[in-house]
Amino acid sequence: xxxxxxxxxxIREAIGQGSEVRDTTAATLAALRDxxxxxxxxxxxxxxxxxxxxxxxxxxxxxxxxLLSDGxxxxxxxxxxxx
Numbered sequence: 001x002x003x004x005x006x007x008x009x010x011i012r013e014a015i016g017q018g019s020e021v022r023d024t025t026a027a028t029l030a031a032l033r034d035x036x037x038x039x040x041x042x043x044x045x046x047x048x049x050x051x052x053x054x055x056x057x058x059x060x061x062x063x064x065x066x067l068l069s070d071g072x073x074x075x076x077x078x079x080x081x082x083x
Contacts, residue, residue: 001025001070003032007046008077011053014046029055030064032074052079 006019026032033053036043047053056075057066068074 001068003068003071004073005032005036006073006075008075009080010078011046011076015040015042024068026068028064028068029057029062029066029074032068033064033076047076053077054079 001024002021003024004019004021007015007017012018024032024035026035033047033055036047037049038044054077055062055064055066056077057068058073059075
């Protein structure tokens with residue numbers, strides 16, 4: 001299936017692109033994140049397990065168990081604070 005992946009803030013800076021369309025067999029956000037860890041060294045460093053990374057599926061904050069579907073939009077971004 002095809003998914004659109006968007007990267008924000010420091011993750012976008014590390015990876016060097018704001019978005020991409022990717023073919024994947026991943027069924028969940030967790031599986032997609034694991035797949036992306038093997039894409040490039042920059043993906044591996046910025047999305048590493050142990051790093052705090054927030055995810056959204058179709059513009060809704062989601063946990064790693066969220067199920068992907070063809071044509072969905074996934075966003076990865078670091079945690080943010082306001083004040």
